[in-house]
Amino acid sequence: MMITLNLKEFITMTNKQPYPVNFSHIGLSVPDIHKAVDFYANVMGWYTIMEPATVKEDDSAIGVMSTEVFGAGWGSYNIAHMTTGDGIGIELFEFSNNAAPDNNFKFWETSIFHYGVQDPDIEGLVERIKAHGGKQRMPIKEYYPGEKPFKMVYMEDPFGNLVEIYTHSYDLTYSAGAY
Template sequence: MKDQKVYPKSFSHIGITVPDLDKAVKFYTEVMGFYIIMPPTEVLEENETAIGQMCIDVFGKGWNSFRIAHLSTGDRIGIELFEFKESQPKAPEFNPFQTGLFHFSVQDPDVEGLVQKIVEHGGKQRMPIREYYPGDKPYRMC
């Protein structure tokens, strides 16, 4: 193992379960500017196709069907959205001290415009737009 090269891996995608796939696709395309790779599609629980078999491997048996869409950011990071009939629509609790997904980040040269669009569509602005290195570098975040 000493001679094996170590290098950083590329990030491929993240999967997010949503209560309304069509509404989520609209938000991530129209507000966040992501593009659609695969539009909302129904996947059935069956053993005849590779996708059916893979989903049984991952989710087990008894889910019957679900809907999925694949989106991508401009730098090719995938956003995989799932809608399961069994899902309970529940707003996530903001608790950064709890194990699990805390946040994800996007870059946009128009920070003000993107923050405004997110808030207009139900998102929450938790902090003002701030300079990350005030007076030194032009990086801003919110």
């Protein structure tokens, strides 16, 4: 007796995905949408695919969706969309009641605490970020000293978001094995 399953039945039965889900975008909250678009365009080289716009708490599709996400009383926010050279989206939000966190690096709390980028000219990117108001949180380090030329560093963009910079791709950096 032969048993035949279609793909949907197979996925349901095994409860596994047959492929890795792609990363689409990340949303970043910033205190000034125009300064953020300028920084990410001029320092990171990202493309603006939707100029800053204002979303209001109303009965428009985006207004209703935002209320479903944020709850009632959010008022309005500014939003812009950018994309990296490899097509990852960056969704920027400027909320009207924006407040700087008391500590932007609560690594012990569950959340997304940084975003990672790749640039073979790590020193150049570090200097550009610092020149535009960002901070360097640590010295540039080699991942595998004496073995491979892989380097990394943690920075803060001018808005307090943590940025991890690699010289090589994520898969090359970590497929080398344990630390």
